[in-house]
Amino acid sequence: MSARYSVGIDLGTTHSVLSYLDLQDTSDQPALTVLPIPQLTTPGAIEDSPQLASFLYLPHGAELAEGATALPWTAKADHLVGEIARNLGSKTPIRLVASAKSWLCHAGIDCKQASLPSEAPEDIVRISPFAATQAYLQHLTDAWNYKFPEHHLQAQDLVITVPASFDPAARELTVEAARAVGLGQAVLLEEPQAALYSWIENSEGDWRNHVSVGDVLLVVDIGGGTTDLSLIAVTQDQGNLQLTRVAVGDHILLGGDNMDLALAYTIKAKLEADGGKRLESWQLQALTHACRAAKEKLFNQAELDSAPIVIASRGSSLVGGTLRSELLREELTKVLVEGFLPVAAVSDKPISRPRSGLRSVGLPYAQDAAITRHLAAFLSKQLNAVLEFKDINLPEHAGFLHPTGVLFNGGVLKASALSQRLLDIINQWLAAENAPPARLLQGADLDLAVARGAAYYGQVRQGKGVRIKGGTAAAYYVGVESAMPAVPGLPPEIEALCVAPFGMEEGSEQTLPNEGLGLIVGDAVRFRFFASKTRRDDKVGDRLESWSDDELEELDELEITLPGDGQHIGEVVPVYLSSAISEVGTLELKAVSQRNQQEWKIEFEVREREHAIS
Amino acid sequence: MNPLAIDLNLQPTTLDLWHVSLAGAVMVLFLLLIITLLILLFSSRSHKKQLAAAAALPPEIKIVEKVVEVEVEKAVQLPAPEPVILREATPDAALQVLSLLQKEARFIDFIKEDMSAYSDTDIGAAARIVHQGCRKAVAEHFTLAPVSQDQEGSRITLPAGFDAYAYRLTGNITGSAPYSGTLVHKGWQVTALHLPKLTEGHNPNIIAAAEVEL
Numbered sequence: 001m002s003a004r005y006s007v008g009i010d011l012g013t014t015h016s017v018l019s020y021l022d023l024q025d026t027s028d029q030p031a032l033t034v035l036p037i038p039q040l041t042t043p044g045a046i047e048d049s050p051q052l053a054s055f056l057y058l059p060h061g062a063e064l065a066e067g068a069t070a071l072p073w074t075a076k077a078d079h080l081v082g083e084i085a086r087n088l089g090s091k092t093p094i095r096l097v098a099s100a101k102s103w104l105c106h107a108g109i110d111c112k113q114a115s116l117p118s119e120a121p122e123d124i125v126r127i128s129p130f131a132a133t134q135a136y137l138q139h140l141t142d143a144w145n146y147k148f149p150e151h152h153l154q155a156q157d158l159v160i161t162v163p164a165s166f167d168p169a170a171r172e173l174t175v176e177a178a179r180a181v182g183l184g185q186a187v188l189l190e191e192p193q194a195a196l197y198s199w200i201e202n203s204e205g206d207w208r209n210h211v212s213v214g215d216v217l218l219v220v221d222i223g224g225g226t227t228d229l230s231l232i233a234v235t236q237d238q239g240n241l242q243l244t245r246v247a248v249g250d251h252i253l254l255g256g257d258n259m260d261l262a263l264a265y266t267i268k269a270k271l272e273a274d275g276g277k278r279l280e281s282w283q284l285q286a287l288t289h290a291c292r293a294a295k296e297k298l299f300n301q302a303e304l305d306s307a308p309i310v311i312a313s314r315g316s317s318l319v320g321g322t323l324r325s326e327l328l329r330e331e332l333t334k335v336l337v338e339g340f341l342p343v344a345a346v347s348d349k350p351i352s353r354p355r356s357g358l359r360s361v362g363l364p365y366a367q368d369a370a371i372t373r374h375l376a377a378f379l380s381k382q383l384n385a386v387l388e389f390k391d392i393n394l395p396e397h398a399g400f401l402h403p404t405g406v407l408f409n410g411g412v413l414k415a416s417a418l419s420q421r422l423l424d425i426i427n428q429w430l431a432a433e434n435a436p437p438a439r440l441l442q443g444a445d446l447d448l449a450v451a452r453g454a455a456y457y458g459q460v461r462q463g464k465g466v467r468i469k470g471g472t473a474a475a476y477y478v479g480v481e482s483a484m485p486a487v488p489g490l491p492p493e494i495e496a497l498c499v500a501p502f503g504m505e506e507g508s509e510q511t512l513p514n515e516g517l518g519l520i521v522g523d524a525v526r527f528r529f530f531a532s533k534t535r536r537d538d539k540v541g542d543r544l545e546s547w548s549d550d551e552l553e554e555l556d557e558l559e560i561t562l563p564g565d566g567q568h569i570g571e572v573v574p575v576y577l578s579s580a581i582s583e584v585g586t587l588e589l590k591a592v593s594q595r596n597q598q599e600w601k602i603e604f605e606v607r608e609r610e611h612a613i614s
Numbered sequence: 615m616n617p618l619a620i621d622l623n624l625q626p627t628t629l630d631l632w633h634v635s636l637a638g639a640v641m642v643l644f645l646l647l648i649i650t651l652l653i654l655l656f657s658s659r660s661h662k663k664q665l666a667a668a669a670a671l672p673p674e675i676k677i678v679e680k681v682v683e684v685e686v687e688k689a690v691q692l693p694a695p696e697p698v699i700l701r702e703a704t705p706d707a708a709l710q711v712l713s714l715l716q717k718e719a720r721f722i723d724f725i726k727e728d729m730s731a732y733s734d735t736d737i738g739a740a741a742r743i744v745h746q747g748c749r750k751a752v753a754e755h756f757t758l759a760p761v762s763q764d765q766e767g768s769r770i771t772l773p774a775g776f777d778a779y780a781y782r783l784t785g786n787i788t789g790s791a792p793y794s795g796t797l798v799h800k801g802w803q804v805t806a807l808h809l810p811k812l813t814e815g816h817n818p819n820i821i822a823a824a825e826v827e828l
Contacts, residue, residue, distance in 0.1 A: 042717065044816035045710075048808065070813040091825075293746065310739050314825065318723040319732045319740040 003157040005148075006462075008194070008454025009140060009186075010161050011133070011174070013101045014224030014257065015051040017451035018140050021459060023157070029204055030459070032452050037143045039082030043068035049083065050448065052139060056097040056132045057085035058117075058124055073146045079127075079135040090285050094120050099225055100132035102363050105163070105170035105251050112173075133177040141181050154182045157461070159454040163228045164190035164248035164473060167531065167555050168587035169604030175586050188585035189457050191450050192219035192230035193245055193468050195409035198453030199444045200466065208241060210441060211405060213391050216246075218403035218438070220375065220422065221450075222412040227252040227371055229378050231401065232468060235391040244389075245470030247382040247401075247533065250553075252374050254340075254366040256412040262335050262369070263291035267309055267325050274325075283323065286311045294327040295336070299415040305329050333417075341421045344372040346380060346400045346429040372425050379403070379429075381534060381550070388536070395433065402430055407441040414446050471503040472581060475538050478558060479528030494528065496544040496552060500579040500587060502536045509580040510540040511592070516576055519562050519591060522569040527558040529604075540579070560591050560602045575600075653694055709818040710809055714755060716822045719747025755808055761801030770797050 003023060010017040018035040025031065036048035043064050057080040059069075069084075071077050080088070089096025097116045104111055106129075114126040127135075144153040160183075162174055171188055178186040189197075196219055200207045211217065215234035221227070229249030235242045264287045268279050279287065287309070294307035306328045313321025350368035368374070379400040386392040386401065394402060406423060413419040419440075427437040445452070460467050477496035500510065519525055530552045538544070544552075562573060575591040578599075582588055589602035715721035724744045729737055752758070761780050764770050772781055774791030780801065783793060812818065 038811075041810060044813045045810035046813065047810040065815070067813055067815040072811070308739070308742055310742050312720055312740070312743050316723045317727060318720045318743065319727055319729065319736050322736070322739045322743070324739045 003155060004151045006157045006159075006455050006458025007144070007153065008159045008161070008189075008451045008456070008458065009137070010191070010194070010448075010451035010454060011101065011136060012054055012223060012450075013099050013226055013255070014054055015447075016054050016136055016140060017051055017448055018144065019448065019451035019455040020156075021455050023459065023462070029201075032201065032455055034448055034451065035144065035147065037082070037140065038072055038146070039139070039143075040069060040071065040077075040080065040084035041082075042084060042087060046071065047083070052081065052136065052143075053083050053086045054081075054098075054101065054136055055085035055089055056081050056100070056127065056135055057088045057092075058095045058097070058120075058127065059088070060095070063088075071142070073142045078138070079132075081135050081139050091282065093117070093281075093285075095124060097127060097132050099363060100129040100136075102225055102253055103129035104133065104173050105166050106363060111169075130173055130177055133174065134180050137178055137183065138181045141183065154185075156185075157458040158183055158186040159189050159194075159457050159461075160186045161189050161191045161194045161450050161454050163226055163251065164192050164230045164245075165226075165228055165251035166190075167251070168476070169556050171586045172604055175584055187461070187583065189454055190230065190245070190248065190470075190473075192221050192228055192248070192407075192409065193232075193470070194450045194453035194457065195219055195221055195444065196232060196243070196407060196453065196468065197456045197460065198449035199407055199441055201452065201456040202443050202445070202449075211241070213241065214393065215404045216386060216392060216401060217405040217407060217441070218379075218426070219407045219409065220413070221409040222371065223255050223410040224257050225253060225255045227254050227366075227374065229375065231382060231385055231403070233386050233389055233392055235389050241466065243466060243468040245468055245473065246385040246389075247378075248473040249374070249378045250533075252366050252371075253363055254369060254371060254374070255410070258365075258369060259336055259340060259412065260288050260292045260295070262339060263295060263327065263332070264288040266331055266335050267291060267327060271323060271325050275323075282314065283311055291327060295332060296415075298327065298329055298332050299417055337417065337421055340369050341372050341418060341425065342370050343425060343428070344370060344376050346376045346432070348373045349377045350374050372422070375422075375426070376400070376429070384534070384536070395435065398433055398435075400429065400433075402433070402435045403438045404436070405441050406438045407444065409444060409446055409449055411447055469505075471505040472500060472587065473502075474531040474533045475502040475535050476500040476579070476587065477530040477532070477538075477544065477552065478577070479530065480543075493545075496530050496547065498538045498540055498542040498544070499577055499589060500581070501539055502532075504579075504581050506581050506585055507583050509578065511576060511578040512541050513576050514541060516574055516594065517591070518572045519560060519575050521562045521571045521573060524559050524561045527560075527602075529555045529558045531555055556604055558589065558602050558604060560600060562591075562600055577602075706812065706818045707809060709821065710812070711755075713818070713821040714751045714810075715748060718751040719744045721748065722821060756804045757806035758802055759805050761803050762797055764797050764800070766797050766800050768797055769794060 005020045006023055007018065007020045010019075018037065019032055020035060021030045021032045023030075034050045036050060037052045038046050038048050039052055041047045044067075059080060067075065069077050069080060085096065089098070094117060100116065103109065103116065109115060110128075112128050112130045114128045114131070116127055116129060116132060117124070120126055141153045158178075160174060160178060162171055166174070175186065175188065178184070196217065203210065211234050213234055213236045217232040217234065219228075219230045219232065221229070227249075229252075230245055231247040233244045233246045235244060264284060267287055267290075268284060272278060290309045290311060294309050297307045298304055306326045309325045309327055311323040312318055315321060350366070350370065350373045352367050366374070382401045383394075383398065386394065403426065406426060408419050408422075413422070423438070423440055430437055456465070459465060475498055477498050479494045480497050481494060497512070499512065504510065532538075532547075532552045534551055574594040576594060578590045578592050580588045580590070591600045591602060592598070712722065716723070720740075720743055724740060762770065772783075772791070772793045772795075776791075776793075780803070783795070784798070785795070787793075
């Protein structure tokens with residue numbers, strides 16, 4: 001049975017959205033709908049919302065009444081996800097799982113190990129980031145199947161979006177989580193691309209009048225938890241406009257939540273200076289909410305100089321126990337505009353302090369909050385990204401890749417003060433190199449664009465509409481020891497062997513038959529694994545003897561274990577490596593036996609290392 | 615022949631008072647039967663009409679700014695009193711709205727608190743919480759629209775047969791349609807309602823649970 005709907009899921013750090021369109025609708029502009037997702041908001045109450053809060057709460061056995069966690073499709077949900085999780089978790093943070101998605105792309109932890117909430121005391125049964133992701137997908141699947149009992153989600157065309165900066169392991173985990181809830185047909189799409197698809201869809205065919213051959217489009221997506229950057233080149237192929245994603249940025253854990261927190265700490269300092277009393281943690285939570293509301297108010301109403309901030313007491317006495325303060329416009333500007341979007345030169349780099357040796361297990365949040373500096377570093381680093389396109393001509397003296405169009409996405413940039421500031425700074429950089437200012441691509445819904453673009457992409461995959469090309473946004477390397485005589489006291493030299501080139505297309509495969517390796521059956525063999533977002537010309541089999549630090553970035557290690565079946569434990573099997581980009585969009589590395597072509601999958605695993613530490 | 619046997623074929627031969635009253639009673643009963651039948655027929659028709667009208671009503675609740683007028687019911691003799699069907703408001707929905715207002719706006723806390731001890735500044739600060747919260751709760755669960763699209767203070771004209779639930783005439787009500795007057799209040803109506811669904815066993819009487827921190 002062929003699919004009836006094209007469904008897009010935006011699996012966000014703080015919110016998930018599901019959007020769909022009817023494939024049987026043959027009109028030029030089929031209607032895109034965002035699914036209202038039924039979710040518990042408080043124990044016993046269910047409401048529909050276009051966004052599913054990506055939070056999971058692990059309730060205590062005595063905490064909730066029997067039947068209070070029923071959903072339309074089940075008497076008792078396995079996991080509490082959505083608004084209720086965020087509500088309960090705001091008062092009991094030790095049981096709240098948040099930002100599971102950011103953990104998926106965290107090198108150094110095993111995402112299938114039950115590790116969240118990381119601050120939870122011993123007696124709380126933790127859950128893995130992988131299982132949390134699975135729970136969000138399960139909820140979305142159930143909500144869909146409840147609404148469309150005739151057309152189960154498992155049988156629809158499905159696109160799940162991931163940050164462009166997600167590494168191969170995180171992409172693989174996302175697909176695996178989808179597979180675990182029966183969504184094996186899902187394909188991946190990078191979020192900034194989805195935002196651009198949504199803009200194309202929204203323009204109703206008019207987009208061709210807004211971009212032209214030679215354009216370089218910069219997509220800046222600032223969500224709740226992450227900042228995601230992509231560059232898309234507009235070229236021409238036999239008279240048709242062609243879009244190619246030429247570069248993606250690093251995984252930057254910096255977003256709207258950081259901004260609200262920064263405001264809350266500003267007000268907290270002010271309150272404590274006035275009253276001299278330390279705020280309790282629940283007050284800081286409430287303060288963060290209040291600051292978010294105040295921020296939106298000041299951004300939306302330019303005539304206001306300040307917005308009042310009031311935190312109610314927790315007891316039933318409302319008037320007596322309130323804390324009062326206000327957020328001044330100058331504070332808002334200072335903290336958000338100057339703090340997160342400071343004026344920077346395009347040659348600036350994000351400030352990084354060496355991490356202290358002892359660090360509690362936590363997310364590797366961006367050390368420099370200045371989004372402009374991250375953006376400057378990205379554009380400078382990607383200066384050569386469009387070198388291969390003869391349609392795009394950068395001036396000789398260009399110090400960074402000049403974008404000609406900018407598309408914003410993500411809730412943060414709904415505030416025109418912030419989006420305008422970012423555009424101004426980009427245009428300052430362009431003006432300094434005598435380039436024309438970049439224009440803003442208008443008309444996207446910044447909250448729902450990614451899910452909508454994903455559903456539209458499902459239709460594009462069927463050949464309706466323009467498709468953004470791109471392939472992998474990085475070249476991948478494994479570390480092999482070079483055949484140098486050992487020098488006492490120095491670790492053996494490592495060479496980086498290219499296993500997948502930059503821009504490798506979906507559905508293609510590359511092998512390295514000349515690079516023979518001997519693997520011992522039953523023993524785990526580990527490889528260091530690297531990615532480069534700038535080396536575009538390396539081919540499969542190329543060996544790098546040296547590289548600069550910002551060229552290659554080390555990812556989680558790879559592991560191959562040859563199972564004992566068919567071979568004797570301890571036997572050495574000659575293999576060669578093979579890489580493929582699946583149709584789904586994940587990188588697959590395999591070891592292929594040179595004897596009988598038997599294949600073994602290479603896992604992006606880190607389990608052993610965790611054991612070694614504990 | 616047995617003198618006690620009753621011959622049903624017998625015709626009354628005398629026109630005495632007994633027979634006259636018997637004949638009269640038969641006539642009265644017959645009339646009563648006809649009237650009862652007519653009433654039954656009539657009332658079932660109008661009942662059907664009412665049901666049809668109720669079914670045709672869109673499933674929405676209209677809240678209209680009302681001028682409260684106390685009318686003294688006068689005992690008027692009606693030809694055939696129809697049974698008036700009143701819709702019973704479900705308590706669950708009312709409790710739910712209270713609960714939402716408490717959750718978002720601390721509404722009950724505010725109403726139940728004794729205001730006399732506090733300064734206007736303190737009350738003002740709390741009022742912000744209540745106002746912001748009520749605004750959020752109402753915006754999330756009700757879609758509101760004015761009844762009249764005209765500017766308040768402008769002259770508007772109501773045609774004959776206007777919806778008397780949506781428009782309330784006040785002041786100098788005389789003459790016949792069309793009625794011209796000044797729009798004093800534009801009115802409010804709810805065009806869509808999205809209240810949370812409740813699970814089985816949920817106790818709606820608990821508007822806010824008591825909170826115990828461990």
